[in-house]
Every structure is written in structure tokens, then in C-alpha cells.
Amino acid sequence: MRLRFWGTRGSLPVALGGDGVRDKVRAALRRAEGRSFPSEAALDAFIEGELDFATSHGYGGNSSCVEIIGGDNTVICDMGSGLRELGQQVMQDYGPGQPRRYDVFLSHVHWDHIMGLPFFAPAYIPGNEIHIHGCHTVMEDAFRRQQSDPCFPVHWEDMGAEFAFHQMQPGQKYRIAGFDIAAIKQNHPGDSYGYRLERNGKSAVYSTDGEHKQDSESETRQFVDFLAGADLLVFDAMYSLADMVSVKQDWGHSSNIVGVDLCHRAGVAHYCLFHHEPIYDDYDLQRIHQETRRYAEIMNQGQPLQVSMAYDGLEIEL
Amino acid sequence: MASGCHGDSRAGGSGGGEVLEEAVGDVRVLCPAGRIDHTSVEAFQNALLPRLEDCREDGVAIVLDLSAVEYMSSVGLRVLMLAAKQCKGQSGRIAVAALGEQMREIFQISRFDMVFPVYEDRAAAIAALTRQE
Numbered sequence: 031m032r033l034r035f036w037g038t039r040g041s042l043p044v045a046l047g048g049d050g051v052r053d054k055v056r057a058a059l060r061r062a063e064g065r066s067f068p069s070e071a072a073l074d075a076f077i078e079g080e081l082d083f084a085t086s087h088g089y090g091g092n093s094s095c096v097e098i099i100g101g102d103n104t105v106i107c108d109m110g111s112g113l114r115e116l117g118q119q120v121m122q123d124y125g126p127g128q129p130r131r132y133d134v135f136l137s138h139v140h141w142d143h144i145m146g147l148p149f150f151a152p153a154y155i156p157g158n159e160i161h162i163h164g165c166h167t168v169m170e171d172a173f174r175r176q177q178s179d180p181c182f183p184v185h186w187e188d189m190g191a192e193f194a195f196h197q198m199q200p201g202q203k204y205r206i207a208g209f210d211i212a213a214i215k216q217n218h219p220g221d222s223y224g225y226r227l228e229r230n231g232k233s234a235v236y237s238t239d240g241e242h243k244q245d246s247e248s249e250t251r252q253f254v255d256f257l258a259g260a261d262l263l264v265f266d267a268m269y270s271l272a273d274m275v276s277v278k279q280d281w282g283h284s285s286n287i288v289g290v291d292l293c294h295r296a297g298v299a300h301y302c303l304f305h306h307e308p309i310y311d312d313y314d315l316q317r318i319h320q321e322t323r324r325y326a327e328i329m330n331q332g333q334p335l336q337v338s339m340a341y342d343g344l345e346i347e348l
Numbered sequence: 349m350a351s352g353c354h355g356d357s358r359a360g361g362s363g364g365g366e367v368l369e370e371a372v373g374d375v376r377v378l379c380p381a382g383r384i385d386h387t388s389v390e391a392f393q394n395a396l397l398p399r400l401e402d403c404r405e406d407g408v409a410i411v412l413d414l415s416a417v418e419y420m421s422s423v424g425l426r427v428l429m430l431a432a433k434q435c436k437g438q439s440g441r442i443a444v445a446a447l448g449e450q451m452r453e454i455f456q457i458s459r460f461d462m463v464f465p466v467y468e469d470r471a472a473a474i475a476a477l478t479r480q481e
Contacts, residue, residue, distance in 0.1 A: 244386075271422055271459065291422045324457065325454065
């Protein structure tokens, strides 16, 4: 099983602006200290070897979209703006004339999780099948409303692909696209659902847009049981804990350190922070990654936890 | 677990949930101890929150001496936020003091250093919170 992250930002896609580019150029030049680089290879070695991640790469700005590779079809969690590039890649890999089946697991229908579909090229090609799975009863209605006047000029009825919506129930087990899958209800305005996907002895949990208040041990225990022994947790780590439990309480999101504590309790091996706050720049996110690793070290009770920061383009092999 | 608190000591629970107490003028110093995580947080909450009821403008001020806390997970920090909200709602004052190296890092990582006034040691916190006549 392999996960490829196409969109990792929460709430709203963001783009690196002019000031952000200038900050990175400034940081790179400062690091170069007047050196010249005689070849492209030497320049690449400098970029990869000496610049920090925030300067040389960054975390990207597309909203939630993660591809789960290794099953029978193209499997996707959420259809945020990252879906556009996923569609382009699939078209490039297989060609537009090859009909494909796509299985999508939808955490919920808030706009940042569905906004990619109108720009998903395979959705316009007859012969393709797009199966959307989720626990909300309003899934189809949300997509139809997104593609109707006055919101978008191409209407739902004009999409070329064949769509099917599949109602799931939390707590039940499913076999879809070669994965064993279960869903869990999460605390979020209008509810959201996390998904656990298993195949060939490997397991990944995709859990975004969930506020884990930890004010009820029975509720926390239910989620810990859902995570138990997972190889990977992709988790909504949008806020600092101080923000989560004060000014942003009941906004439906969790914090970086809540994720660490849940992973330690559940025996998760690899924790991936996801659904990044759009106001954070690349240097903020890099610092949060380092801090979260340090917190995991402090709280480690003989149970090492790998901590990754999701970015657009990241791949994690399980 | 060693603690800076003496005098009217009352255990609020076992292990990491224990909270000792000392009165210094109109300042109440509360001293949690040990590891505060999901196994001890209930005792910690039960020991801490009732001792804030008279944290008011004309009552006592609260200093949380965290010198004996080894670490505190997010569930323990959540209880500290409840404490801060309770004191603020009662127009009382609360501060933390004497964070060890790990607790200082945890406060910084969680941004709780922006929630509470943080003092280097309990004496500084007591001096700052003692009502000026």
C-alpha cells in the first residue's frame, strides 16, 4: 500500500505569493554565501543538501486529496483541489481513451473536500466510472449543487463519466477496490468520517476534519480502538492545542499534539500531520513539524513514533 | 515525587493526579506532580478545579507550581485550559511557575505559554500575584 498526497491544506487552497518567493530566494542566497555553482548537478546538490525543506520545496497549497495505491482501482480520499493534478497524472499515465474506475471515500461534503471534482478531467470522459463512498446522505445533493447555477457553468448532467453514490455506515466492514474498509464518525460541524483501509497486512487511517476534545474517555477510547496498531495515521493537525481548546473550540479540528497522544495510546507506527492551517507559511509548517517530533520524543514511553508532515507530492510506502 | 508545596497538603489522587497546596498570603500555590496523561488526568482534574472556586478578584490568586511535573500530555493541558477559563470567568488571576525543561518545551509547543503568564520560579509568581495594598 502506498499513499500519495495531492492536497494537504485545510479549509482553503493557498498559493505561495511574491513575498513568500522572496523570502525563499533570500534564504537560499544567504545560505550560498556568495558561492558559485559550476554545474546544474552542483546546484541541485546544494539545494537538496544544504537548504531546509521550507526553502527548497515547501508544503504546497491544494486542499485535501490523498490517493491510496495498491488496490484494484484508483482509490482516493476526498476530492479537494488536489484532485485536479491527480486527474492530470492519471490521464498522462493511462491515456484519456482508457476507461477507468475511481473509488472515492468522502470524509464530508464541506467545500474544500469536494471542490476538485469540477476540475477533474476524467469526470468529463465517457466510459469512466466514479464511485463515491461515504456516510453522509447528502453527498449527491452536495455535488449537484456545486455544479449548478450560479456556482459553476458546467452542470452535473453534462459530466461525461458515470457516477454512483454508495452509502456507508460507520462501524460496518466493507470490501471495496481491494481494501478492507471501515468508517468512524468524527466530531465536526455537520459530522465527518474517518476511514481505516487495510490490505495485505498493512493499515492506514485517513482521519481529517475531526475535533478530538478528549473530554470523554469513552469517546476517545472508541477512536483509539479504531486506530489500534495502524501502520499510518493521516490526521487533522490544523491548530495548536491552545487554539483548539480556546478560540477555535468547536470549529471541528484537532491539534498536532493531540495526534501524537492518540498515536501513542493506539500503538500507531507513523503519524502524518495533515489539513494544514492556510495562514501558515512553509517556515511555520516546518517549525510545527520539528516541534511535533520533539513532543513525540518527550512523550515516548518506549514506543517510537515516526512523525511526518504531509505536503503536496509526498508519498508514503507501507 | 518532590514538590515545592508544604503545609496544608492534600492528595487529590494517586500518581500523576496528586496536587499539593500551600497558602502564601492571598496566593494559593498548587503543586501537581508526576506524569499527567490519560491515566491520571481524571484525578488531576478532580484535585485541581475545586480549589479554584475562590479564585476571584477579592479572593485568592492561583500559582501553579509545575516543578514536580515530569510531563503533561494534551489531556492534562486541556485541564489547565479549563482552570484558566474558570479563573478568568470569576475575575480571578492564575499563573504558572517553575517549569522544568520538558514542561517548558511542552508549553511552547502547545502554545500554552501564550495562555498563561509564566514565571521563572514560584517566588516570582507569588510576588507578581500578591495583591498590592
